[in-house]
Every structure is written in C-alpha cells, then in structure tokens.
Amino acid sequence: xxxxxxxxxxxxxxxxxxxxxxxxxxSEGMVVLDAVHQIQADQAPDLACRWNCKAxxxxxxxxxxxxxxxxxxxxxxxxxxxxxxxTVEPMRTFPLIKDLVTDVSWNFRVKKGIQCFQPRRPDAADxxxxxxQRDADRVQEFRKCIECFLCQDVCHVLRxxxxxxxxxxxxxxxxxxALEIHPLDSAERLGDLKDTQGIGYCNITKCCTKVCPEHIxxxxxxxxxxxxxxxxxxxxxxxxxxxxxx
Amino acid sequence: MQVIPVTAVHRGFGTTTRRDxxxxxxxxxxxxxSAFVVYATWAAFQGEHYTYGPYLSPxxxxxxxxxSPHAWFGPKPAAWPGWLPFSxxxxxxxxxxxxRFTCYYYRGAYYKAFWADPPSCAVGEPRKSYWGEHSxxxxxxxxxxxxxxxxxxxxxxxxxDVWLALWFTDPATGAREFGIGLGTLLLALNVVLLASYTWGxxxxxxxxxxxxxxxxxxPVCDMAYACVSGLNGxxxxxxxxxxxxxxxxxxxxxxxxxxxxxxxxxx
Numbered sequence: 001x002x003x004x005x006x007x008x009x010x011x012x013x014x015x016x017x018x019x020x021x022x023x024x025x026x027s028e029g030m031v032v033l034d035a036v037h038q039i040q041a042d043q044a045p046d047l048a049c050r051w052n053c054k055a056x057x058x059x060x061x062x063x064x065x066x067x068x069x070x071x072x073x074x075x076x077x078x079x080x081x082x083x084x085x086x087t088v089e090p091m092r093t094f095p096l097i098k099d100l101v102t103d104v105s106w107n108f109r110v111k112k113g114i115q116c117f118q119p120r121r122p123d124a125a126d127x128x129x130x131x132x133q134r135d136a137d138r139v140q141e142f143r144k145c146i147e148c149f150l151c152q153d154v155c156h157v158l159r160x161x162x163x164x165x166x167x168x169x170x171x172x173x174x175x176x177x178a179l180e181i182h183p184l185d186s187a188e189r190l191g192d193l194k195d196t197q198g199i200g201y202c203n204i205t206k207c208c209t210k211v212c213p214e215h216i217x218x219x220x221x222x223x224x225x226x227x228x229x230x231x232x233x234x235x236x237x238x239x240x241x242x243x244x245x246x
Numbered sequence: 247m248q249v250i251p252v253t254a255v256h257r258g259f260g261t262t263t264r265r266d267x268x269x270x271x272x273x274x275x276x277x278x279x280s281a282f283v284v285y286a287t288w289a290a291f292q293g294e295h296y297t298y299g300p301y302l303s304p305x306x307x308x309x310x311x312x313x314s315p316h317a318w319f320g321p322k323p324a325a326w327p328g329w330l331p332f333s334x335x336x337x338x339x340x341x342x343x344x345x346r347f348t349c350y351y352y353r354g355a356y357y358k359a360f361w362a363d364p365p366s367c368a369v370g371e372p373r374k375s376y377w378g379e380h381s382x383x384x385x386x387x388x389x390x391x392x393x394x395x396x397x398x399x400x401x402x403x404x405x406x407d408v409w410l411a412l413w414f415t416d417p418a419t420g421a422r423e424f425g426i427g428l429g430t431l432l433l434a435l436n437v438v439l440l441a442s443y444t445w446g447x448x449x450x451x452x453x454x455x456x457x458x459x460x461x462x463x464x465p466v467c468d469m470a471y472a473c474v475s476g477l478n479g480x481x482x483x484x485x486x487x488x489x490x491x492x493x494x495x496x497x498x499x500x501x502x503x504x505x506x507x508x509x510x511x512x513x
Contacts, residue, residue, distance in 0.1 A: 064368065066263060066264065066265045067262045067263035067264030067368055068264060068266075068367075081265065084265070087263045089263065131460070132462035134461070134462040134468065135459065135460050135461065138461075154367050156367075156371060157376065157378065159368070160364060160370065160371045160374075160376075161371075181459055182459065185459070198378075198380060200378055200379045200380030200385065201376070201377075201378035201379070203353065203354065203357045203379055203384070204350050204351075204353050204354035204357075205354045205357060205364065205367065206354055207364070207367035207368070210367055211367070220448070220478065220479075220481075224350055224448045224452075225448075225452060225456050228391075228448065228449060228456065228457070229452075231388045232452075235385075235388045236391065
C-alpha cells in the first residue's frame with residue numbers, strides 16, 4: 001500500500017478556517033470520499049463531511065478537489081496526482097457550517113419561488129393528456145439532476161459576485177427549463193426569469209456544464225433556450241409585432 | 247447553528263487551488279481571436295489582391311462596389327466622401343463580424359479570455375462589480391438573432407462564389423470552361439464550415455423549433471430542430487474551423503493574386 005497526503009479544509013464555527021494535512025494509506029479503486037472516511041476513522045474523528053450514497057446519485061458529498069468542484073465519491077484517486085497533497089475544500093459559494101459541510105438551504109428557498117408545474121386542460125374527455133415521446137425527451141435530460149449544487153458553486157455570478165438575491169443560478173434555470181419546455185405545462189415564468197431570477201446575469205461561460213456530474217447540457221439546452229424565450233417575449237420588436245397579429 | 251459567511255473566503259484575481267493549466271484555454275482563445283481580428287482588419291483595409299481569376303476572397307463577398315469583375319454595381323460611388331477610407335470589405339464585414347461577436351459561444355469564450363469574467367472556472371476575478379448581460383451595454387448582445395439572418399444570406403452569396411470559382415477563363419480564347427483548382431476546393435470547404443457554424447447557431451435552433459413546447463406537432467420544424475441541434479452540439483468546433491477557413495481562404499486568394507503562389511488546377 002502507498003500513502004498520499006490530503007490537505008483538508010478544517011474550520012470551527014466562529015473561527016477562521018485553514019488547511020490541515022493528513023497522510024493516509026491509499027489503495028487501488030479508492031475515491032476521495034474513501035480517503036476522507038479513513039482520515040475520519042484514524043486521525044480526525046471530528047472531521048465533518050456530508051455524504052450518503054457513495055454512488056454519485058445523492059449529491060451530498062460535493063466539494064472542491066484540487067480546486068475543481070466535484071463529487072468526492074466520484075473522484076477516483078488514480079485520476080489525481082498523488083505525488084502532491086490533494087486539496088479537499090468545501091463549496092465556496094455557500095456559507096460554511098464546519099469543515100467540508102456547507103449550508104445549502106438557500107437553494108431550497110430559491111426553489112420555492114419558482115412557479116410550479118401547471119398542466120393545460122386535459123386532452124381527452126377522461127381527463128388524460130397526450131404528448132409525444134420526442135417532446136418529453138427534451139425535458140427528461142433535466143430530470144437527471146441530483147441537486148449536488150456543484151453548478152451553483154462554480155457559477156461566478158454567485159461565487160464571486162454574491163448575486164444570491166438577484167440570480168437563481170444554473171440549477172434553477174435547469175429546473176425552470178424542465179417546467180417551461182414541458183409539453184403539458186401552461187404556467188408563465190418568463191417575467192420572473194427576466195426580472196427577479198436574473199437570467200440576464202448569466203454570461204454563458206459554461207462552467208456549470210463542465211462540472212455537472214450527470215453531464216446535463218445546462219447552458220446549451222436549458223439556459224440559452226430560456227434566454228431566447230425571454231428575448232422573444234421582452235426584447236425582440238419583430239416577435240412582439242407578430243404576437244399582435246396572432 | 248452558526249455559519250461562517252461565504253464572503254469571508256473570497257479570494258483575489260487569479261487565486262485558485264486548481265492544479266491544471268486553467269490559463270491555457272483562455273490564453274489560446276485570446277491569441278486565436280486577436281490574430282484573427284488583426285489579420286481581418288488588415289485584409290479589409292487593403293482593398294486589393296482580393297480576387298484571382300474566378301476566385302473572390304470571402305472577406306470581400308459580396309462585392310457590392312469595387313473594381314473587380316465580381317462587383318455588383320461597379321466601382322466606388324462618386325458620392326463616397328474622400329476622407330472616408332474605402333474598401334469593398336468594409337461595406338460587408340461588419341455583418342458577419344457582429345454575428346460572431348454576439349454568438350453565444352464566442353461571448354462565453356471572450357468574456358473569459360479578454361475580460362477575465364471569470365478568467366477560468368473556479369478562478370478568482372479581478373473586480374467585484376458585475377452587470378452581466380442583464381443591463382446596458384451587454385444586454386445588446388440580444389441582437390444576435392438579427393445578425394443570424396444576415397449570416398444565413400451570406401452563406402448563399404458564398405455558395406454562389408464557389409459556383410463562379412468552377413468557371414475559368416481561357417487566356418488564349420477568352421472562353422469560359424469548367425474547372426476545379428485548389429482555390430475552388432478551399433472556397434467550397436470554407437462554405438461548408440461556415441454553413442455548419444451558422445446553421446448550428448443557438449438562435450436558429452430556437453427559431454426552428456426550440457421556441458415550441460411540442461415541436462413534434464410540426465414535422466418540418468421537428469426535422470429542422472433535430473438537424474440544427476446536431477450541428478449545435480459541435481458549435482464550438484465549427485466556430486473555430488470556420489474562423490480559420492475564412493482567414494485561410496482570403497490568404498490563399500491574396501497570395502495567388504500577388505504572384506506568391508500558383509493555383510494548381512485539378513481539373
């Protein structure tokens with residue numbers, strides 16, 4: 001067995017945090033979360049770390065590994081350079097609770113503010129609807145989201161500019177797109193997206209797409225289509241004119 | 247539960263714990279786009295060596311006014327102010343230029359490379375204030391849809407130029423004959439790459455079907471949406487390939503016209 005050094009962010013409430021180095025044994029097939037658990041067991045029983053499924057499906061163990069937002073359970077050690085210390089930090093966009101655990105409750109408050117799914121009137125007399133599989137497929141991609149909030153973490157509008165009050169972030173643009181593009185939905189969301197949810201703040205750097213562990217095309221399939229719908233509704237004089245004749 | 251405010255851990259410009267060469271991609275974009283802008287500006291102001299035989303440089307197409315046989319309406323208008331520099335390229339280059347400038351891919355790329363907003367993903371920024379595309383001036387990027395329509399028309403003009411590039415004039419008899427030169431192939435490849443870039447535009451994807459929740463109800467829109475989505479998945483690739491092809495095509499025509507290169511005839 002070989003050894004590797006993990007430089008883990010440690011902090012306590014009310015104190016400034018800092019990195020602490022832990023040297024531990026590593027073996028084939030290990031992921032960063034395994035190493036963190038091993039350090040918890042052997043050296044730092046008070047190390048706080050949120051995790052659940054260890055299969056990349058619960059979205060709990062989000063962190064920044066060597067500076068890149070990733071799931072700890074999906075970061076295999078053989079993909080990292082173990083000759084240098086591996087840094088493990090909490091997500092920088094959210095308030096820190098302790099060590100690697102952040103308070104992501106802001107996301108749940110934002111979600112409550114998004115207009116819910118409102119199906120149109122039923123297509124058939126028996127109260128059922130009809131929709132084509134192709135149309136359902138467009139929004140199916142967005143339902144893969146595991147709410148790990150890595151996209152929110154890497155988005156510079158939240159991370160560097162603290163626009164938490166004016167910008168809902170890529171996770172919730174994806175959520176809004178899943179509802180807005182849904183073939184049965186009839187609710188109006190474009191006004192909120194423009195005015196209170198700040199879709200105009202997105203400058204399409206695609207960082208959210210790059211860190212998504214579910215490989216959702218957040219920018220191309222969710223944010224840009226929503227931006228274009230907002231332009232149709234509020235900025236394009238031609239489409240506004242055409243709407244007058246419909 | 248006590249939490250530490252997130253602002254307490256913010257860091258300065260370029261600060262990151264990333265180990266990879268995060269600066270390489272924005273640097274490559276900076277060099278690539280700068281080289282193109284410098285070359286295109288220089289080429290546009292030259293006003294000469296933009297045709298060779300049946301070839302017309304894509305920077306100068308369509309040639310609305312000019313001295314070459316490709317010009318639609320003859321030489322520069324007499325009313326053109328003497329103090330204003332004239333080149334056929336200056337009349338048309340702003341349209342494809344602004345199409346690219348407002349393109350969703352390029353926007354994301356040059357915000358990083360030229361404005362460091364952000365320098366790269368999860369890397370600290372140089373400034374705290376931020377308006378994004380939420381307000382003036384960047385809200386004007388929404389004019390992209392109008393430049394897209396112009397760019398689509400330009401694809402038709404450039405395709406016609408490829409057709410003209412198949413007909414060579416025999417210097418002895420003056421008769422036009424069918425032929426294919428290396429320049430013909432370069433101009434044809436350029437149109438294919440430009441069309442792949444233009445037809446993969448995010449706005450076109452929205453127009454042909456993305457704006458509908460049930461695009462499958464219109465078979466034409468459904469097919470168009472599928473085709474544009476296929477090209478859109480490679481929008482970045484075609485953005486760069488077409489940028490280099492349009493520059494290479496101009497350079498080839500220019501060098502042939504200057505006598506530096508000889509255009510080999512294939513047929």
